[in-house]
Structure formats: C-alpha cells, structure tokens
Amino acid sequence: MSASYFQERATPASQNGFSPASPSVGPASRGANALSSRITSVLSASYADLEIRDALETLDARGIQNTAETRRQLRLDVQKEVIQCNGEIVKDFGQVAEQLKRIGTAISSLNSYCADMRSHIAAANRETGPVLEEATSLISQRKQVEAKQHILHAFSTHFLISEEEATVLTSTAEPVNEDFFQILTRVKKIHNDCEVLLGTEDQRLGLEVLEQSSKQLNSAFQKLYRWIQREFKTLDLENPQISASVRRSLRVLAERPTLFQSCLDSFAEARESILSDSFHAALTGSTSEEHIATKPIEFHAHDPLRYIGDMLAWAHSTTVSEREALENLFISDGNEIKRSIQAGLESEPWLRGEEDAEVFDGRKALNQLVSRDLTGVTRLLRQRTEQVVQSHDDATLSYKIANLIGFYKGTFSKLLGADSDVLDIFETLEASAMRQFRANMRDYVANVQSDLAVAPVDLSPPEFLEEALQMLRVLAKSYDTSVAATDDDGQGFLAVLAEALDPFLSGCENLQKDMKLPDSAIFAINCLFAAKEALSRYTFADERISEIDDTIDENVAKLTEYQHQYLIHESGLINLLDALSEIEDSGESLKTIPKLEAFKPDALVAASQQLDEFLPSALIDASENIKKLRNRNMIQNITEEAAGKFCEDFEFVEGKMMAADDLTYDEEKDDEEQEPGLREMFPRTSGEIRVLLS
Structure with a gap:
C-alpha cells in the first residue's frame, strides 16, 4: 500500500513536465518546489523506524485506500476514535466512584452498630459481676465440704477393719x-x-x-504358720495332688521368709525320715507295715552290679515320685512365691544379707527340697555301695560300677539340677569306684610285670597283652553304654587307657628294647595293631587310635628303610651309590666317574652280574625279612615302597653314568675305536628294574 501511495503522489508532477530540479519562475514553479521538497523529505525518512512501521501496519489492517478523500479524513477519524475511547473511560470511572460511595456508607453503619453493642456489654458486666463472684465462692465451698466427706469415708473404709x-x-x-x-x-x-x-x-x-x-499381720502369719505345720503332719504325698489351700498358704507365708523356711525345714526332716525308713525296708524287708510290694533287694540281687543297680533304681524311682508330688507346690505358684519373698525381704530388711543374693526360683527350690528329702537315702546308699566296691578286687567290676553310678549321676543331674547335694554323693561314689579300679589294675599290672620274660618267637602280641586287650574290650563296652561316652567326648576313657592299656604297652616296649631290626619294629607293629583293633569299634577312642597310628607309621618307616637298605646291599648298588656320593653335577666332576674304583670295568661288570642274580627273587627275599608281620597288606606295601626307593637310587646311578658317557665320548673317533662306556658294562635300565620289581 505504501508503494502505491507514493506512486500516486508522484504522478501529477511528472504529468506536468516538471522535475524536482526545474527552476521555479512563478506560482507554478513555487508549487513544484514545494512538492519536490515534500517528496524529498518523504524519501529521506527512515522507514526502518518502529513507529512508522507500526503506523503503516495499522493502515493496512484498516484496509484504507490511498485516495484524496481518505487522506483528508484520516486525521479526523483518528481523533474521533481517541475522543470516543476517552469518553468510555470517564464513564467507567464514574461507576466505580458510585460503588465506593455505597461501601463507605455501609462501613459507617457497621461502626455505629459495634459501638452500641460495646456499651450494652459493658453495662451487663457491671450488673452481673457481683452475682458471679458469690456463686463461684459458694461452689468452691461446697466442693471442699464434699471432698472432706469423701476423704473421711474413704479413710474409714480403707484403713479400718471391723x-x-x-x-x-x-x-x-x-x-x-x-x-x-x-x-x-x-x-x-x-x-x-x-x-x-x-x-x-x-x-x-x-x-x-x-x-x-x-x-x-504378725498374728495372722503366726496363725497361718501353725496351720501349715498341722497340715504337713497329715499331708499324704502318695496322692500327688496337694490341696489348693496348702499351696495358697505357702505362697502367702513366703512373705515371711523366716516362717516359710522353717516350714520347709520341718517338712524336709519329716520326709527324710519317712524315705529313709522306706529305703531300709526295701533293702532288708524289715518293716512295720503289713505288706511289701517287692522282694528285699539284698536277698534278691546276688550279683554286686545288679545289687547296686537295684538300689540306684529305687532311689531314682523314689526321687521321681517325690518330685512329682511336690511339683505343684513350687512350679505352678513359683512366680507368686518369688514375689511374696521379695515383699517379705522388704518387710524384714535384716534378712536381705542372706536372701537377697539369690532370687527365688521355684524349680530350684523344688530340687533343693527333694534333695533334702533324699539325704537319709543317699547316706545308706553310699554305705552299701562302698562296702560292695571295697570287697571285690575285680577291676572290670569296679569300672562297671563307676559307669553305672556315672549314668545315674547324669540322670539325677537332669532331674534335680547340676547343683543338687545328691550329686555330691554320686561323685564321691564314682570317685571311690574309680580309685578301686585303678588300685586293682595296678595290682594286676604288678603281677604281670613279674612274669615278663621274652617276646614270642613269631613276634605276635604276648599273652599278657592279649589278656589286657580282652579286659579293655569289656571296659570300653561298659564306657560306651554309659552317658559319659557322649557327655565328655571320650575324655573320661583316657583314664581307663592309662590304667588298662598303657602299662601293658610299656611292657611290650621293654621287651622290644632287647630286639634288633626288623624284629623290634615288627613286634611293635603287631602289638599296636592288636591294641588298635580292640579300640577301633569305639569313636571315643579316636584320639588314642590316632596316636597308635602315628607310632605304627614310625615303625613302618623303620621297616621300609630296613628293606631299602637290604635291597641296595644285596643288589650291590650300595658300592656305586657310595662312590657317587662325592660326585657333583659339574662336568669336571662327572668326567671323573670312570676313574672311580667302583666304576672300573671289572668292578662294574661284577656289579652288573650281582644285580642280575639279585633281581629275579628280590621281592620274595625282601618279603621274607618281615614275614612275621600279622598284617599281610603291610608286608606288601612296605616292600613295594622300599622297591620304589631302590628304583630311585638306580635312576640316580643310571643318570650319572649316562652323563659321564656323554662327556667322555669322542666324536672324532669311530665307534670301534671308542673305549667301552659305562652303560655298556652296566646295561640294565631303570625301566627294566621297575618292571622286575613291580
């Protein structure tokens, strides 16, 4: 549009035949100059200005045509639009002012209403204030009176009894x-x-x-104490159910630890006397009762082990019955008794030094009471058992008795706890039986040692060792059937081995001292194998079996070395090995081998012949040296190991000879001119040796 606008403005000047450069002569000339200067000003303007560009875009948007009428009305139209916009703005602001006046009027009315309400409230407060103060005072006085009445009633009902x-x-x-x-x-x-x-x-x-x-309270607890004492005198423990009143009374009486303990002491003394009489009756049959359930133990059990076993079984059965009868007394109400004792210690602080060290445990108290009930029984049991142990000199019997007592000791430990006094009796009896066992074994060893002479001709285990191993099997079987085999991981059996095996093995060692190889090692292995065979069935003897295996291995090594020496001496290889002992791996040292006395042609040929004569029966002859070994497989293994060492020695000699031949071989000479090599005079190879000795 802008381009057409300027074209229309420039056209009249060109039609009149004037140009901007034409001189002005008259009015026409002045008009032409004015037009020219306007055109010049238009053309000199920068149309890159944002305002001009926005104005032109606005004209384009309105769709205005560049005509003379439009150009005349353009300014008027623009001014008209501006005036209309200003009028609309003034009208809108008038409406806003009217609304603000209305709001101001409403706020003024609200302020007036609030002032009236404040005045009314203040007047009401002035009138009702004294009344409220008086009512508050009366209510407070009423609450105080009610509180005092409540306290008086609570005190009379709580702190007083009728x-x-x-x-x-x-x-x-x-x-x-x-x-x-x-x-x-x-x-x-x-x-x-x-x-x-x-x-x-x-x-x-x-x-x-x-x-x-x-x-x-003191009068009440004294009354309760005397009542429990009377009840205990008539209490029937054969009936396992103790009355609920007795259990409850004991639980309450525990608040007075002194009275509670006194009740238990008197009860334990009564039960100890009753159980002692029952045990004596079970042993001898003498009783004031009209019937006896079983035959007397002393007349029925003739075997000492059976006799002690029956006594221990009776004691165990009685303990179980006693514990079951008294279990409800402490187990069901154990926590209640514990709390009662704690409360009693607080009420009797002078007892805290004695009782406060241990917290009451119902199960422990039950075990202690049962242990005290059995004091008389264990005293009789100890006397009778010690009489039996000391009156027999059979070591195996003493050991079986010790194991039997150890078995029941573990049973009573589970039944009454590890700290029960009854276990002290069992430990004493077990120790007494073990002392008798050791004494009997030492007497037996002393008798055997006086009869020791020489080892058997066939180097088999001597008779005293066979008898000792037979006894050891009995002892091991007895130990295996006891709980000690699992409880102490076999440590308890070490004491048995020290008494029933070690002295006899020491006797075999004394016989071995007068022997020479290979008999001494063969005798030792035969004796150790017999001991190992006697213990091999029992896992608790694994430690000792391992020690025996180590000793056997030492003697096997001695026999292997003996066989090795036999092979190298009988084959003549020892001379070659001794000669090569000073030879080093250097070339100069290896060249001196043919000059050695043992490697000279005559000596080397003789050694080769001796080796050939030895090889066919080498293994058989070597096996004859240790044929008295009772283990056939060991004979073969020892001989084969010795043969393997012999082959290694032969490979050593062979390697030295081949190295010496290689260094002394002269390549410039013909084979016929060469002196015979060491391998030619000693032709056997290590492969042939291994085949012959396999």
Missing part, C-alpha cells in the same frame, strides 16, 4: 479359709498404704494405723 474381721484374721479358733485370705490381703494393703499417711504433716494417725496393722 471387730469381726479382726477375729477371723487373728483367732486360731477360726479356720483358714477364703475369708481369712481376703481380710489378710486387705490388712496388707492398709499396712502398705500407711506410707501415704506418714508423708503428711500430722504423722500421728499414720503411726497409729501402722502399729495396729503390723500387730494384726
């Missing part, structure tokens, strides 16, 4: 029943709650109530 209740609690004519325990619980609570009264300013009331409740 005369009838006091009679039920303290009088021995009244029974120990549910009412007694309920009243006792209430008085204990009163006694404990007196601490609250003692914390007040006026402690007189608290002291009076505390003194009265203490007297009532």
